[in-house]
Amino acid sequence: MNKAVFLKELALYLNKMKKEDKDRFITYYDEMLSDYIENGMSEEDAVNKIGDPKRVAEELLESHDSVKIEIPSTGSKFLNIILLILGFPLWGSLLLSGIIMIISIYVLLWCLPFITGIGCFGFFLTSIIGVIGSPFIMFKSIPFGIIQLGTSIISVGSSILLGIATVKISKIFININKKFNIKLVSLFKKKVVIR
Amino acid sequence: MDIQLKKGLLEFCVLAVLKKSDSYGYQIIKDISTCIEISESTLYPILKRLETGTYLETYSLEHNSRLRKYYKITEKGKDYMNEFLEEWKQVMNIYYFIKGEQNYE
Numbered sequence: 001m002n003k004a005v006f007l008k009e010l011a012l013y014l015n016k017m018k019k020e021d022k023d024r025f026i027t028y029y030d031e032m033l034s035d036y037i038e039n040g041m042s043e044e045d046a047v048n049k050i051g052d053p054k055r056v057a058e059e060l061l062e063s064h065d066s067v068k069i070e071i072p073s074t075g076s077k078f079l080n081i082i083l084l085i086l087g088f089p090l091w092g093s094l095l096l097s098g099i100i101m102i103i104s105i106y107v108l109l110w111c112l113p114f115i116t117g118i119g120c121f122g123f124f125l126t127s128i129i130g131v132i133g134s135p136f137i138m139f140k141s142i143p144f145g146i147i148q149l150g151t152s153i154i155s156v157g158s159s160i161l162l163g164i165a166t167v168k169i170s171k172i173f174i175n176i177n178k179k180f181n182i183k184l185v186s187l188f189k190k191k192v193v194i195r
Numbered sequence: 196m197d198i199q200l201k202k203g204l205l206e207f208c209v210l211a212v213l214k215k216s217d218s219y220g221y222q223i224i225k226d227i228s229t230c231i232e233i234s235e236s237t238l239y240p241i242l243k244r245l246e247t248g249t250y251l252e253t254y255s256l257e258h259n260s261r262l263r264k265y266y267k268i269t270e271k272g273k274d275y276m277n278e279f280l281e282e283w284k285q286v287m288n289i290y291y292f293i294k295g296e297q298n299y300e
Contacts, residue, residue, distance in 0.1 A: 025239070028220065031263055032235050035221035038259065050235055059236045 003033045006047045012182050013057030025060060109176070113169040120162035127155035205233060205241055210276045213251060213268040220264065242266060250275050 007026055014022045029050065036046035050056060130152025138145030205227070212218055212226045220238065227233045245251045250272035255262045 027264070028239055029235065031261075032220050034259075034261060035219070035263075039221070056236050060239070 001047050002043050003030075003037070003047060006033070006050070006053055009053040009182075010057055012179065013054055013186075014060065015183070015186050017061070029056075106177075109173055113166050113173065116162045116169065117166040120159050120166055123155040123159035123162065127152045127159060130155060201231070202237075202241070205231065205237065206245060207276055207279050208233075209238070209241055209245065209266075210250065210268055210272050213266055214273065214276065217265045217267045219266070223266070245272070 007030060010029060011022060011026055014025060017025075033043075033046050033050065036049065037043055041049070130148055134145050134149040134152060137148050208227045208231060209223060212223050218226070220235070220242075224233055224235065224238055242251070246253060246266075248271075249269055252267045252269055254265050254267065256265055257263075
């Protein structure tokens with residue numbers, strides 16, 4: 001992990017903090033990492049020395065002495081449960097549509113690498129059959145055989161290009177997924193207010 | 196060592212480092228590490244607490260085309276440290292008393 005990634009992830013995990021406090025932490029770790037690197041440590045080692053951004057963030061949130069954990073007032077538990085049950089038709093359907101929407105966005109996103117992946121596989125198969133088959137066609141007609149060989153080679157090229165595209169797109173999407181998951185999880189965590 | 200005790204002692208370690216000269220995060224850790232283990236995430240809250248209590252001040256200087264935050268001990272910080280040293284004289288007396296008693300047994 002390099003410095004930029006570390007700071008980015010740390011910022012994500014500190015999302016619940018006030019922006020001003022968060023920025024100070026980020027500047028502090030930015031300076032610290034820069035100093036480690038300047039004193040002969042590799043970027044990777046410096047980040048490893050500081051540790052996992054998630055653990056660092058948790059430690060910061062815990063040790064900050066003005067951390068105040070605000071637990072939402074629950075009121076009467078009994079009343080809440082009754083209201084929760086009565087309100088189910090409303091929030092249940094909203095929740096369901098939310099989940100379905102997220103799933104459909106994921107499906108839609110992953111269609112792209114799926115298509116390029118299938119294309120890669122298809123062209124690869126075509127090229128194999130074409131290359132193997134072309135000598136047999138050459139026996140009958142040289143021009144047709146050469147055309148066959150040519151198209152096979154084009155297929156190999158397309159297959160490689162689509163393969164690269166699949167890997168690249170997948171990497172981007174995995175990154176997006178990861179960030180989104182962190183945000184989603186932080187939604188359900190207890191709200192922490194730094195004073 | 197007890198965590199609370201260590202935290203308290205680290206505060207004075209930071210002040211002791213700053214008493215010699217103004218310093219920045221990396222250097223403070225390096226100096227303190229010769230005596231007691233301290234991590235980056237432990238240092239930050241200590242600095243923040245000391246700054247809030249006006250035991251130290253901060254200023255930024257440019258270094259290699261980036262800003263580096265320097266910490267400077269205040270008069271209040273120096274007094275605070277002297278108080279600590281006075282108090283711990285008593286603690287040390289007790290320490291020797293306890294140690295002596297055990298040796299007699």
